[in-house]
Amino acid sequence: MQRIGILLSGRGSNFIAIAEAIRQRRLPGAEIAVVLSNLPNAAGLEVARSLGLPALAIPSAGRKRAEHDAEMIAALHNHRVDMVCLAGYMRIISPEFVHAFPNRILNIHPSLLPAFPGLDVQAQALEYGAKVAGCTVHFVDEAVDHGAIILQRVVPVLDEDTPESLSARILVEEHIAYTEAIARVLSGEYHLLGRRYVLRNRP
Numbered sequence: 001m002q003r004i005g006i007l008l009s010g011r012g013s014n015f016i017a018i019a020e021a022i023r024q025r026r027l028p029g030a031e032i033a034v035v036l037s038n039l040p041n042a043a044g045l046e047v048a049r050s051l052g053l054p055a056l057a058i059p060s061a062g063r064k065r066a067e068h069d070a071e072m073i074a075a076l077h078n079h080r081v082d083m084v085c086l087a088g089y090m091r092i093i094s095p096e097f098v099h100a101f102p103n104r105i106l107n108i109h110p111s112l113l114p115a116f117p118g119l120d121v122q123a124q125a126l127e128y129g130a131k132v133a134g135c136t137v138h139f140v141d142e143a144v145d146h147g148a149i150i151l152q153r154v155v156p157v158l159d160e161d162t163p164e165s166l167s168a169r170i171l172v173e174e175h176i177a178y179t180e181a182i183a184r185v186l187s188g189e190y191h192l193l194g195r196r197y198v199l200r201n202r203p
């Protein structure tokens, strides 16, 4: 079994989509080992508990990043986690954290990277006048919203869109994209050529 650790800070809809994919046997060989949050009141933690999954808050407020991350890494190791999925985890992780799980930390971001890294990116895409938007699942490296891209899904930007309507359209694709990206990484059938994620045994 490949054991997934989920990190979240909010409602956890991406986590729920992953849990649902596992329940429906769309991610064979994978299970959620633990759900961790830096915010004790994150709604996603409650959902995890209601699903019978181990769920822990490791509060980050007022703590040094290195110290907090060391505790997060220890909790992930305690639960024998093989792969870490950041699912709305609103905290930058330290290089030590990245190195603790080499090429085994994934993140989902609601833009077509490298356009619009950071926060409030759907509003940024609208203001910029982008005609397409979407989401990116990528490996996490030491820079924010930067590692090698595993996959992206695209949506149109409509003239009548608000940040909320565009976010909702992207979120539907996020839920498909994250499960697909996890399946691809767990299959092991890929190489990283520099930043390029490419399938193995294909020209």
Ligand code: GRF
Pocket: 008, 010, 011, 012, 013, 014, 015, 087, 088, 089, 108, 109, 110, 135, 174
């Ligand atoms: C998603 O838009 C994700 O792309 C971003 O944070 C949001 C988390 O949403 N990183 P949810 O908590 O998974 O519903």
